[in-house]
Amino acid sequence: MSYRDNDNVFEKIQRGLPSYEVEEIEQVGKKNQDWNNLMLRGECLAACAYLKARGIKVDLVYIDPPFASGANYAKQVYIRRNPDLAAKIEHAEQKMELAELQSFEETMYGDIWRKEDYLNWMYENLTAIQSVMSDRASIYVHLDHHIGHYVKILLDEIFGEENFINEIIWWYKDPSGQTIDSFKRKHDNILFYSKNSDYFFNMDAVRAPYSANTLKQEKAGATSFGRVVKTNPLGKIREDVWDIAIINSQSEERSGYATQKPEALLERIIKASSDEDMIVADFFGGSGVSAKVAHDLNRKFIHCDVGMNSLQISRDRLQQAGAAFQILEVRDGVHLFRNPQQTMDKLAKLIPGLAQGIEGTGDFWLGAIQDKKLGVIPVYAPNLIDSSEKVLDQTIVNQIINEQLQILEQKWEEFPAKAIVYYVDIDDEKELKKFIKNINPTTTEIELRDLKLLLHDLIDNDDFEYAISNNDLNGYCVTITQFQSDRLQQKINQYNAKRALKNNPITQIKISENSLELIEWLSLDCKNANGAWHSSNEIKIDKKGRIIIDGNQTKEFWNGKINSPEKPLRIKIRNIAGDETIKQLAE
Structure with missing residues (x-):
């Protein structure tokens, strides 16, 4: 199939890349007058739009996008040690396994796609990436057996078959995945293309x-x-066959990101296809390995990811490596939670009366509302993981009316009296309502609702109490006396309830009265009372309870305090799940 002939996809690309408001979140390290390395929170399309608007061309692209593997990728969330007890429990460690804790909402990203949706999505992304590549640039697309052969066809179409350079086989030893009914799968595929024949x-x-x-x-x-x-x-x-070891659980490289790739793999790619001072971009940045290796090799970097956990892990990793960079958030009409998958999960709970799993609704509908007068009302919301669904247009509405409502009518033996359709952006609302009125052969009333009104209610900030003291010799000391995260406490309670059902109270998680175990990172801003964050001093507590001070690993346990030679204006605290809360400090 030629995706260039797919009207739905090509029409969106013809409109031009989306252009949205960009907000500066933080500047880490000192700005360089010639170039400022970038970390962007946002989707690939929106990030490319930003680069294109600024006239920025990238010289090397490595992407490790979802593989359409049919799996959700999660991380382990570690309870930190309470400062009051840290020294006494040095050999104890509590961790929550998210494989059995789906309700904890720590899914890093969802990789469950219909093949056609995935390929449409990849076509848009690859076309957008090509538009910001320099004339001598090349791209490495990291995939596996699930979808790689289909994506190669897209790459041939977008970059041209003549610009295909190599299919690289990354072979790795891995004791997992024992099987007796097939050969063990122990390699990934990396497709290497250039933009033009004269590539670096x-x-x-x-x-x-x-x-x-x-x-x-x-x-x-x-x-x-x-x-x-x-x-x-x-x-x-x-x-073109590379024997490079995967990252084992004991490696110092290990960041806790589910699909992290080894630095040695990226080092080979970056050395081969870029020179010093060239720009290396990764639009599915994950754990930040591309940016970290690019920095180590004196390249400039652009890291982009839609997940907050990706930005936090990468930010801390790069800060520890001594990199200077700017963190920007692309406001594309959606106020995301930690990542699109978790946002979708939370969204279902924000719609009053919405129930999921109702017979007949299938995967297309988010769920349905039971109404005493109108009966069952199906509810559609765009998949925030798929950027192509964010704009409600005639194509999507036609699919709802002439396909999905027809399916419901066959299963329910009547059309629903009403259907609710949520949207992020809308392609000419007046014309769309006129279109619905003219083409709707069903008895179903279509109600359009703006999803952004709900998304603003997604974020519930944590709360904390503190005391601040000033010593002329040692500067300022902020002591955290109490931390409260209703969302995390609720998930811990759910975890403990499951353990109780298994008659296993020993493994239940116990949180102290001040709940300081739920804190992962603290930062003081002594420069700005508002706006972009400036981290003047920061402390990160690793999963073993030891602290990293301003990027330097120590053997000390956290004592509940953070110090600063300058007067702090505000404090930011990140909990163990990645939610961040900022407070201005009292005079």
Whole structure:
């Protein structure tokens, strides 16, 4: 199938990339007059629109998008040690396994797609990425057996078959995945394309070492296939099968991000396809490995991801590496929770009376409302994971009226009296209502509602109490005396209730009265009372309870305090799930 001929997708691209308001969240390190590395919270399309508007071209793209694997990826949330008890429980560690805690809402992202939806989504993203690539740029698309062969067809269409360079096989050893009815799957596929024939590539930067036997043959003056064995001082030419170890659970690289890739993999790609001071971009940034390695190799970087956890993990990782960068949020009409998947999960709870799993509604409808007068009212909301659904247009409305309502009529033996359709953006509301009136052959009333009014209610901030003291010799000290997260406490209670049903009270999580165990990170801003955050001093508590002060790992346990030589104007606290709360400090 040619996705260039898919009217629904190509029509959205023809309109031009979406252009939205961009807000500066934080500046980490000192700004560079020539270039400011970027971290963007937002979707790939919106990020590309921002870069295009600013005339920024990228020289190398690596993306590790969802693989359409049919799975949800989650992380483990660790309870920190209470400062009052840290020294006494040094060898104890509490953790919540999210594989059995779906209600905890710590899914990093959902990777459950219909194939056609996924490919439409990828076509839009790849087209947007191509539009911000420089003439000598190349792109590496990291996938696996689930969808890689389909995406190659898209890449051939967008970049041209003549610009296909390599299919790289990343082979790795991994003890998991035992099977007796098939061969074990132990590799990923990385598709390497250039934008034009004159692309940047430096094999000398990534040559492989020769084997001991080859060096021995050279020394002995041996011949191979009629030629004298002669080596290159830089090493032998690298092949397209790469044996690079995955990150094990004990590795210092491990950040807690579910699909984190090893730095060695990105180092090879970045060395081969970019030079110092070139811009390396990753539009599905995940754990921030692309940006981190780019920084280490003196490249400029752009990290983009829609998940808040991705930005937090990457921000802390880059800050610890000494990188300077600007964090921006693309406001694309949606006030997201931690990520689109969790936003969708929470959204269902915000619609009054909405129930999910009602017979006949299937995957298309978010759920339905039981009304005493009107009966069952199906409710549609756009999938926030799929940017193509955010604009309600005639295509989507036609699908609702002439396909989905017809399916409901067959299952319920009558059309619903009413259907509610939520939207983020709408393509000419007046014309759309006229279109509905003219083409609707059903007896169903279609009510349009603005989803943004609900999304503003998604975020419930945590609360905390503090005391501040000033010592002329040591500066200022802020002591956190109480922390409260109703959302986390509710999830912990649900976890404990499940454990109680299994008659396993020993593994229940117990939180102290001041709840300081729920804090992961604190930062003081001594520069700005409002606006973009400036982290003057910060403390991160790792999962073992030890603290990282301003990016430097220590062996100390957190004592409930954070110090500053300057007068702090406000404080930001991040809980163990990633929610952040800011308070201005009293005079």
